[in-house]
Amino acid sequence: MNFRLTQPAILIDINPLNELAGVNNGAGERLRVGALTRYRNLERDPATAQHLPLIAEALPHIAHPQIRNRGTIGGNLAHADPASEMPAIVLTLGGRLRAQSAKGERWIDAADFFVGALTTALEPDEMLMEVELPKAPPRSGACFMEMSRRRGDFAIIGVACTVRLDDHGRCAEARIGLCNAGDGPVFATQAARSLAGRAIGKNEIAEAAKLVQSEIDPGGSIHASKEFQRHLAGVLTMRALTKAGERARGSA
Amino acid sequence: MNVATRNFGAPIRRNEDPRLLCGQALFVDDVELPGMLYAAFLRSNVAHARIRSIDVAAARARDGVVAVYTAEDLGAYWAPGPLLVPPPPIEGITFNQRTQVPLAKHKVRHVGEPLAVVLAQSRYLAEDALNDIAVELDPLPAVVDLEKALTGDARVHDDVRGNIAARVRQSRGDYAAARSRAKHVIARRFLYDHGASQPIETRGIVANWDARANQLTIWDTTQAPVFLRNGLAGMLGLSERQVRVIAPFVGGGFGPKIMLFYPEEVVIPWAARRHNRPIKWIEDRLEHFFATTHERGQTHDAEIALDADGRILGVKDVFLHDTGAYNPYGLTVPINSQCTLLGPYVIPSYDSTFTAVFTTKPIVTPYRGAGRQHGVFVIERLMDVAAHELKIDRVEIRRRNLIPPDAFPYNNEIIYQDFAPLAYDSGNYEPILDKALKMIGYETFIAEEQKKLRAQGRHVGVGVACYVEGTGIGPYEGAKVQVQANGKVSVATGIGTQGQGHFTSFAQIVADQLGVDVPDIDVVTGDTDQFYWGAGTFASRGAVVAGNAVNEAAKAVRQKILKLAAEHFECAEEDLEIGNGEVSVVGVPGQAIKLGALALKANPMRGAVKPGTEPGLESTQYFGPPSGATASGVHAMIVEVDPQTFTLDVLKYVVVHDCGTVINPLILAGQIHGGVAQGVGNAFYEQLVFDDDGQLLNASLADYLLPTALEVPHMDIAHTVTVSPLNPLGIKGAGEAGAIPVGPLFAQAIEDALGLRDRNVELNEIPLSPGRLFELTVKLR
Amino acid sequence: MHPITVTVNGTKYERQVEDRLLLSDFLRHDLLLAGTHVGCEHGVCGACTVIFDGAPVRSCLMFAAQTDGHRIETVEGLAVDRDHLHPLQQAMRDCHGLQCGYCTPGILMTMKVFLEETPNPDEAQIREALSGNLCRCTGYQHIVEAVKLAAERMRK
Incomplete structure (x- = not known):
């Protein structure tokens, strides 16, 4: 708006809707984050580090303190910038989002919510109310890594992954999502699937990283060519999966 | 009598x-005047086009809009700006002068060139009205690439063939002969792109025409208020005394805030007079990227001829320089590149030719370093390549070629930006190099640490780069020092200040001469009503030129103080001492007079005054150096590079610098810190x-x-x-030094970290x- | 137009503001608290940082209308007067943490809250906290030293 690129006729300030802010951490396996929850609140909420380690690790990469003091989870998800961290993380975690309009409410899976660049499944008369995310299960590890030109800049490539191990130390489930790797957040289905049932070893990780590189479609920018983004996606996937695997093995 | 220091x-x-810390310093945008109008400029959104029509009728009709002007409305006032720096007297020079205009007429030549100005009750409304203006442009091919500009059909200025803004050849010795007897000749192409200065405060101007007083007052973010006053007076048909230019606190400059005359600086005062109302224009950050000058790229084809021991026999360089759409600043930037390339080395023969090229991009004028970076990059990289090919250590090859301390003054026999021969006044380079090597731990790093780190799989490298910098050029600056009746001292100079600490460093000079505490000295800079003459703050010259003028004026006031006090006490001047804000008779307790009281005595209400006596304790003095003083230095750093993501971590950064006498080390x-930070930006981010x-x-800053x-280490x-x-104080300039050698330092250290030499990869850009x-x-x- | 009541540096202001008026412009031009500077107007440079209900925010990214009923602190509220500076201001002066001084108000407001939350920071934490404020003059080193010194003095 400050560049006069958008000039809305009507602007509604939802900041006074306090009931939309905060983390609802019930006893179940999932917790809910209100749309008006600010990054800063998440950073300070002990539930984040305990149950949402992926988000905890990503938060310091998101802009700078002054922005995190104002920026909200709902605003970020509804804006759906493909380079942004949160959409990729919500997608990776398999979260779902609650939309409400005068007509009623509905839940939208993250996989259906993010339609494209700056585009979501929200209808013009709908508003995002909250996002529901699964808590990190036992014997799991998560890792978020990104490469940006300066800390706080949009990622050139960001990788979010979670690994859950079975009783034999093999991968029960892996999930891999990327930011700035396509029109929207990208979920690397084949790469994730390739790890299921296997050990999280060097070769398996390298194989998954290769699959990630084939599953993404980065756009390139003045800061990084598509080739470099693809290269980085491979590098960071290997590093993040390795880390997530280590963390999973270390967790109870 | 000695002056206590x-x-x-x-x-x-x-x-x-x-x-500044309390938010009480006046910056241009803080000026609020009753009845003020706010300006916004409509700017071209294409780089190159003929203007078919501009329709401002709808904009004029909008509520809150007071006026809209295009080039046609300026009438006879419309004219291309002056050439600020004429080309130096170099034989055989080609120079095609094409300067910028206040509002584009017929043609636009870069994105952001102003087409029209709106004056409205608020900036918000003025910007609203920009949307109402209908512009028809016939696009022309853009001229972007320097080599294509020379051979293509598209012309930035219809009458300038090949878009050649200038061509200059300078040489010393016989390079061809040197080459023919050289054992090694190494040629490379180098690309060096320098960016935008991006001060955190953008540009701005407030103009207020007081019809009752026949006086125009301008607050401007300029680095050169006196020239701005003189130029505007001339353009507006006023006497210089009718125009007062104030450069209040200015939020960083770094060069581009000199570029006289920006279109806005021409249009806003004109409009203020026409409307008889104060008008404010503050550049927004988006505008700043187009409306404020840049520095940009040069392409160098350079070769170096060396003997078997790695001693330089000669250097040849042919380069292209992007000057943008206009060249109001003459040849300062490429001449600096040409001259600074010679560095701290003995280069017996030199043959350098550059072509400055018009492009359809914003204007290029000096930005901190002002082309010196480009030259330093070329010679430092040539030294690195030579070291590698001759299998000599990169520090050793530099050491072998340093100008020896007994060779000063050292004449390079070519003409510098100040039109004087490029002669280094003084220097002693080897101790600087040795100190830097010791601080960075060069020997140990190469011999031990790097090997250890490599064994751990870490990619860590070291770099060392040398440079010299011509600083403190003329023509002159002046200063007025005046003791006030309250005992405080006022100092006024004509230069502007953008954070360099002149309020303090000049006060330090005066404090010692007059025995007054620094906080009791009030320095005024950048107000043409406080000091009439001067040039400005650029080319690392403030401390050197204005500092010495302040010193001369303070010395003269000191003499006046002693003379008057000697009369007062009926003693000899030799029996007096100055200190703690008073003059006292040595050895006679109680015999003292405050400087303020003495100042009052120097301006009596009654009584006869001896012929030839000037009132007050004040003096105005000027200082102009015969030529620039040459500062020098060495930077060294150790950097770790991630070999897969290519992100950097600077582990250690060392600067050893020689800028002569230091006024205030803090x-x-x-x-230096700020210069290095900008150098780091230039080397790897901007x-x-x-x-x-x-x-x-x-x-955008995103x-x-x-x-x-x-990012800054x-x-x-x-x-x-x-x-x-x-100069009497022995000072050399220091403002630009930090920024100059960072590019070649990064290239060398990254090459070393990644072992690129062994893989035949050179970082020549x-x-x-x-x-x-x-x-x-x-x-x- | 919106009627707002906002408390700035402890003083309550009642004003009518246009919908689109930025908080930065409101502070500077309506309340004449021009110590808050505007450097980029797109939320990157941090020069316009003020403290909003205890948290540093960029005033160029908020509308004045959004401050109704809230509390704002600006650089003008830091010191008693020029001779009695806030420890952070004093340390900035002692360490030469400012040159042109244009970015300084934003840095002071960011660092004030940072030091309240992190009374004993190390250099890495200070640099991280500073990273949302651009300074083009100082290369940050003297600012980092000033924040360290201020923290030390404020702990005593």
């Missing part, structure tokens, strides 16, 4: 800080990226990457002192970036 040379806290350290249509693709506290700084014989390193080392291999 308790202030000069001390790390004194700055006089100007309390105002301020000097700040200047680049103005244009597409083939001449559109700037990263015109995409033009200024280094933050996380901690620096260790040390000094050596070789005084300049060219700046800026670098992770993406570019990937291309050079992975993709293109």
Whole structure:
């Protein structure tokens, strides 16, 4: 708006809707984050580090303190910038989002919510109310890594992954999502699937990283060519999966 | 009588800080006047086009809009700006003068060139009205690439063939002969792109025409208020005395805030007179990317001829320089590149030719370093390549070629930007190099640490780069020093200040001469009603030229104080001492008079005054150096590079610098820190990226990457002192030094970290970036 | 137009503001608290940082209308007067943490809250906290030293 690129006729300030802010951490396996929850609140909420380690690790990469003091989870998800961290993380975690309009409410899976660049499944008369995310299960590890030109800049490539191990130390489930790797957040289905049932070893990780590189479609920018983004996606996937695997093995 | 030096040379806290820290310092946008109008400029959104029509009727009709003007409305006032710096007297020079205009007429030549101005009741309304203006443009091919500009059909200025703004050849010795007897000749192409200065305060101007007083007052973010006053007076048909230009606190300049006369600086005062109302224009950041000048790229084809021992026999360089759409600043930037390339080395023969090229991009004028970076990059990289090919250590080859201390003054026999021969006044380079090597731990790092780190799989490298910098050029500056009746001292000079600490460093000079505490000295800079003459703050010259003028004026006031006090006490001047704000008779307790009381005595209400006596304790003096003083230095750093993501971590950064006598080491350290930070930005983060249509693709601070506290490393700084014989204080300039050698330092250290020499990869361009390193080392291999 | 009541540096202001008026412009031009500077107007440079209900925010990214009923602190509220500076201001002066001084108000407001939350920071934490404020003059080193010194003095 400050560049006069958008000039809305009507602007509604939802900041006074306090009931939309905060983390609802019930006893179940999932917790809910209100749309008006600010990054800063998440950073300070002990539930984040305990149950949402992926988000905890990503938060310091998101802009700078002054922005995190104002920026909200709902605003970020509804804006759906493909380079942004949160959409990729919500997608990776398999979260779902609650939309409400005068007509009623509905839940939208993250996989259906993010339609494209700056585009979501929200209808013009709908508003995002909250996002529901699964808590990190036992014997799991998560890792978020990104490469940006300066800390706080949009990622050139960001990788979010979670690994859950079975009783034999093999991968029960892996999930891999990327930011700035396509029109929207990208979920690397084949790469994730390739790890299921296997050990999280060097070769398996390298194989998954290769699959990630084939599953993404980065756009390139003045800061990084598509080739470099693809290269980085491979590098960071290997590093993040390795880390997530280590963390999973270390967790109870 | 000796002058006590308790202030000069001390790390004194700055006089100007309390105002700045409390939010009470006046910047241009803080000027609020009753009845003020606010201006916004409509700017071209294409790089090159003929203007078919501009329809401002709808904009004029909008509520809150007072006026809209285009070039046609300016009538006879419309004219291309003056040439600020004429080309130096070099034989055989080609120079095609084409300067910018206040509002585009017939043609636009770069994105952001102003087409019309709106005056309205608020800036918000003025910007609303920009949308109402209908412009028809017939696009022309953009001129972006320098080599294509020379051979293509598209012309930035219809009457300038090949878009050649200038061609200059300078030489010394016989390069061809040197080449023919050389054992090694090494040729390379180098690309060096320098960026935008991006001060955190953008430009701005407030103009107020007081019809009752027949007086125009301008508040402007300029680095050169006196020239701005003189120029505007001439354009507006006023006497200089009718125009007062105030450069209040200015939020960083770094060069581009000199460029007289920006279109806005021409249009706003004109409009203020026409409307008889104050008018304010403040550049927004988006505008700043187009409306404020840049520095940009040069392409060098350079070769170096060496003997078997790695001693330089000669250097040849042919380069292209992007001057943008106009060339109001003459040849300062490319001449600096040409001259500074010679560095601290003995280069017996030199043959350098450059072609300055018009392009459809914003104007290029000096930005901190002012072309010196480009030249230093070329010679430092040539030294690195030579070291590698001759199998000599990179430090050793530099050492072998340093100008020896007994060779000063050392004449390079070519003409510098100040039109004087490029002669180094004084210097002693080897101790600087040795100190830097010791501080960075060069020997141990190469012999032991690097091997250990490599064994751990870490990619860590070291770099060492040398430079000299011509500083403190003329023509002159002046200063008025005046003792006030309250005992405080006022100092006024004509230069502007943009954070260099002049309020303090000049006070330190005066404090010691007059025995007054620094906080009791009030320095005024940048107000043409306070001091009439001067040039400005640029080319690392403030401390050297204005500082010496302040010193001369303070000395003269000191003489007046002693003379008057001697009369007062009926004693000899030799029996007096000055200190603690008073003059006292040595050895006679109680015999003392405050400076303020003495100042009152110097301006009596009654009584006869001896012929030839000037009232008051004041003096105005001027200082003009015969030529520039040459500062020098060495930077060294150790950097770790991630070989896969190509991100950097600077582990250690060292600066050893010689700028002659130091007035205030704290301020000097700040200047160097800031320079290095801008150098780091230039080397690895900042680049103005244009597409083939001449559109700037990263015109925001989100995409033009200024280094933050996380990108700028901690620096260790040390000094050596070789005084300049060219001024009584022995000072050399320091403002630009930090920024100059960082590019070649990064290239060398990154090459070393990644072992690129062994892989036959050379980093012969700046800026670098992770993406570019990937291309050079992975993709293109 | 919106009627707002906002408390700035302890003083309550009642004003009518246009919908689109930025908080930065409101502070500077309506309340004449021009110590808050505007550097980029797109939320990157941090020069316009003020403290909003205890948290540093960029005033160029908020509308004045959003401050109704809230509390704002600006650089003008830091010191008693020029001779009695806030420890952070004093340390900035002692360490030469400012040159042109244009970015300084934003840095002071960011660092004030940072030091309240992190009374004993190390250099890495300071640099991280500073990273949302651009300074083009100082290369940050003296600012980092000033924040360290201020923290030390404030702990005593």
